Amino acid sequence: MPSPSIVWFRDDLRLADNPALRAAVDRGEPVIGLYVLDEESPGIRPLGGAARWWLHGSLASLRDRLAERGGALVLRRGAAEPVVRETVRDASAGAVFWNRRYGGPEREIDTALKSSLRDDGVVARSFAGSLLFEPWTVKTGGGTHFSVYTPFWRAATHGPAPRAPLPEPREIDGASAALDSEDLDDWHLLPTRPDWAGGLRETWEPGEPAARRRLREFLSEDLDSYDRARDEPAAGATSLLSPRLRWGEVSPFTVWHETVQTEGGGKFLSELGWREFAWHTLFHFPELATTNLRPEFDAFPWPRLHPTQLEAWQKGRTGVALVDAGMRELWRTGYMHNRVRMVAASFLVKNLLVDWRRGEQWFWDTLVDADAANNPFNWQWVAGSGADAAPYFRIFNPELQAKKFDRDGRYVREWAPEHLSEHPPEPIIDLRETRNAALDAYEHVKRAARS
Structure with missing residues (x-):
């Protein structure tokens, strides 16, 4: 009797270089993709309006890409821990894989879930998919976390280079029994009354394919002028990858390795470092959005x-x-x-x-x-x-x-x-x-x- 693997997608809405997805495929059992819209767990910050708009488009793209490869995306809403456990029971799943989150409330949810799943005999594993360097691995000489960017980035990049990106699975063995899934449109992530998203639709195309296109365009057409013109708002010299990285439509490992293979990417890589510094700071100071760091x-x-x-x-x-x-x-x-x-x-x-x-x-x-x-x-x-x-x-x-x-x-x-x-x-x-x-x-x- 197959015991499917669940891939719990969060801020990693992609197929390429997705360690959790790769682990599920390599396990050799049918794979179920799961996304939980969690607006109920204590401490989880509800998404803003623009973020909800982007999430709708990115989930639709992920759903379609999984379907093209034989998989499926199950959508469920509620507090993450009980919803994931319920999905495990519904699917008779033998494993749950996810890529790590680094906010305080998110870590508490993931730690509790991993423990309870393992107590039930379910394999539960997490992976590094969203940051180049895990926050607990970059420390000062005194063993504390950094509060200044330059020595932080020097220490982070002093050791081994970030791992190579993982290949995208071409085929996914989907579970034969369909699970109940909510309809994306019923989540009402898109604005309607009024519909203020016209400018967003004109400007952006959410989803992994568009993210990969933008990365290629930036590296081939804009990287040469990035260092010189990135501070000029009308120059069009910025990467426009920030929402792609925020939603995990492209991984930082992919961005890193494709950039280092392109001449003149040092300054852009340092901006990736600033992103890392922000996440490392949040890891050590979870109240970053509400409390003065100093x-x-x-x-x-x-x-x-x-x-x-x-x-x-x-x-x-x-x-x-x-x-x-x-x-x-x-x-x-x-x-x-x-x-x-x-x-x-x-x-x-x-x-x-x-x-x-x-x-x-x-x-x-x-x-x-x-x-x-x-x-x-x-x-x-x-x-x-x-x-x-x-x-x-x-x-x-x-x-x-x-x-x-x-x-x-x-x-x-x-x-x-x-x-x-x-x-x-x-x-x-x-x-x-x-x-x-x-x-x-x-x-x-x-x-x-x-x-």
Whole structure:
């Protein structure tokens, strides 16, 4: 009697270089793909709107690709641990394989599930599929985790190179007995009333095939100009792989090895390193999205919130050209150029003096690439409360940033053209005055830390 293997897909919605899938195929029994939409387990953060839109498309692509190879994707909704155990019983499965997650609540779920499955005699194994280097393997000389990027990345890359990507299975022996599966459309991941996703549909095609195409295009057409032009938002020199990596449509191992085979990829690989640094930080500090990494920042004197200013920032109506352009690009496409993200975030935190957590939550809801590590990690870096945030009082001047990185105004012209008109809008605040207020607030933090 066959005892099927279940592959529990999470943020690894691909067939190529998927260690959990490879282990299931190699076990030699029928394979069942499973995705659990978990919005119920304690500590699990519900997905934002843009992320839900992307998830729908990526799951549809994965479902179709599994079917082409003889497999199937079972969709179920609920708290992950009982749902997976129920699926094991329904399928009389003998093994469950998954690729590791690194957030605190996710690790607790996976650890408890692995233990309970093994107690029942079910094989339960997890694999490294989402990070190049496991967080517990990169340590300082004193055995602690790193808080500064450069020595972290030096230590991570000092040892053996990341493993080679695993080949994609060409055939999958699907289970003969069909399991009950929910319908993807019934999850209502796509917006309807109103349907605000028109710009996302015009900009993106979720799924593994599109991810692989984009990687090839970037390496063959854009990598040469990446180091020189990556900070220019209108240059089109960025990889646009961040949502692909966030959803695991392409693995970091694949990106790494295909990049090292291409001349001139060093700077791009260091950006992969920054992603690794964010996830390593989350592993050691699970409260990254809600708690200052540097506790002295608990003393930051956030003033009373001005809702109209926050709304102006969200809608791209601040009267500051580069900020407005970026926020409108975000709302339209679910994406914002990284240089502009830093400028827009700095403006919110250090000119409007709005708590970084409000900005992090807005990006969580509107970015297609927002994940549990990079989104809060980068917001804390900009705010000065996070890892490697030196100097922590850095304040990006959005006007100088526009002159330096959007010299001909192409980016602003595309997203906020009124700023280049004869009568551009007035900023909602004075940049110099608010900069001084922010520096005063940081001095308060320094005094509180000394007392």
